[in-house]
Amino acid sequence: MVKLVVTFLGTSAAAPTADRGLPAVAVKREGEVILMDCGEGVQRRVLSESLGLGSDMTILVTHLHGDHVTGLLGLLQTMSLAQRRKPLNVVGPEKLLKWLDITAELLHIGLTFPIRFSPAKPGVVLRTGGFRIRAARAAHSVEAFSYLVEELGRPGIFYPEKAKALGVPEGKLWSRLQKGRAVTLRGKRVEPLEVTGPPRPGRRIGYSGDTRPTAGLLRFFSRCDFLIFDSTFRDSDREKAVERRHSTSLEAADLAKKARVRRLALTHFSARYTSVSSLVREARRVFPNTIAASDGLSVEVPYQA
Ligand SMILES: [Zn+2]
Ligand SMILES: [Zn+2]
Numbered sequence: 001m002v003k004l005v006v007t008f009l010g011t012s013a014a015a016p017t018a019d020r021g022l023p024a025v026a027v028k029r030e031g032e033v034i035l036m037d038c039g040e041g042v043q044r045r046v047l048s049e050s051l052g053l054g055s056d057m058t059i060l061v062t063h064l065h066g067d068h069v070t071g072l073l074g075l076l077q078t079m080s081l082a083q084r085r086k087p088l089n090v091v092g093p094e095k096l097l098k099w100l101d102i103t104a105e106l107l108h109i110g111l112t113f114p115i116r117f118s119p120a121k122p123g124v125v126l127r128t129g130g131f132r133i134r135a136a137r138a139a140h141s142v143e144a145f146s147y148l149v150e151e152l153g154r155p156g157i158f159y160p161e162k163a164k165a166l167g168v169p170e171g172k173l174w175s176r177l178q179k180g181r182a183v184t185l186r187g188k189r190v191e192p193l194e195v196t197g198p199p200r201p202g203r204r205i206g207y208s209g210d211t212r213p214t215a216g217l218l219r220f221f222s223r224c225d226f227l228i229f230d231s232t233f234r235d236s237d238r239e240k241a242v243e244r245r246h247s248t249s250l251e252a253a254d255l256a257k258k259a260r261v262r263r264l265a266l267t268h269f270s271a272r273y274t275s276v277s278s279l280v281r282e283a284r285r286v287f288p289n290t291i292a293a294s295d296g297l298s299v300e301v302p303y304q305a
Helices: 042-048 066-081 096-104 160-167 172-178 213-218 233-245 247-260 279-288
Strands: 006-011 023-031 030-034 056-060 086-091 113-117 124-129 132-136 145-151 183-185 187-190 204-205 226-230 262-265 291-294 297-300
Touching: 006 042, 006 291, 023 042, 023 066, 030 113, 030 132, 030 145, 042 066, 056 132, 066 086, 066 145, 086 096, 086 124, 096 113, 096 247, 096 262, 113 124, 132 160, 132 213, 145 160, 145 213, 226 247, 247 279, 247 297
Parallel strands: 030 056, 056 086, 086 113, 204 226, 226 262, 262 291
Antiparallel strands: 006 023, 006 297, 023 030, 124 132, 132 145, 145 204, 183 187
16 A cells, blocks of 8 residues: 655744744655645755655645745755756745745756746646645635645556456456556457446545635535644634634634544644644544644555545
C-alpha cells in the first residue's frame, strides 16, 4: 500500500513562538511533495524532514499574507544553490508571481530551474504525477484560497480467478488489467472491469488556509479523509475570529462534522495561547476525531475501508 503522509512544518498564526513556526504543511507520497504555504523559515523544515530540494514538488500558496509566503523566496534561493534543474509547480493568487519576480530581481536571485505557475481559481487547478489539485475561494481579509489535494484513483481489486476463467494467462497481461488497461487475446478484447472490482477512490486532504467557515467550504471539503483547518482562536474569542476573518476551533469542528470528514487537524494557532489543549477539548466535544497540529508532527492518511 502506498503511504500518504502529512507533516506539519509550521503551525503558528501571524508570529512564530518558541515551539511553533509559521504556516507550512507537506503532503508526501512516493517521492512527490505537495507543500502548502511557505511561512518564513520553511526551508530549514524542508531539510530536517528530508523532503528534498530537488524533489517533484508543487507549492500551493493560500494567500498573500507575509506569514504564509515569505519563506518561499529563501526556499527557491536554496534550491538554486543546490543546482535544482527540475521545474517547480507553484499555485497561488495571481499577484504571487509578481511578488516573486520583483523580489528575485531586486535581490539578484537567478533561479536554476523553471517555475510553472498556475493561478489559483475555483475548480481543478493542476494535475501532477500523483494528485489532482482543486481550489475554492476562502473567506479571509484578502483574496484567499483553500485547497483539496486528491490522490489519483486506483484501479479496483483484481480477481485472478475471473482472469483465468476468461483464459488470460498470468504475467504481463494480468499486470496490464490490474493497472486498469484493456488487453486483447486472440482477437478478443478483455476490459479491466471484467476481472477487477470498481475503481477505488484516492485519498483526499483538505487545507483551509486562513478563513471563516463558509457553506461553500463545507461542500468543498465534503467527506475528505483529512481536513486541516484554521483554528486561530478559542471559541470564547470568537469576536476576534469574526473581526480578523479567521475561525475558532469549535467552528472548525462544526464544519468537519457537517462535512462528514474522517479526521480533523487544528492548526494556525494564535501565539496568545501558550497551550492549545482547551481548543482541542472544545473541538472534540463536537467532532471527537480531532487532533492539534504541532511542528514536526507526521500523520499517515489511510485508505477508507
Ligand atoms: Zn495566517
Ligand atoms: Zn492571513
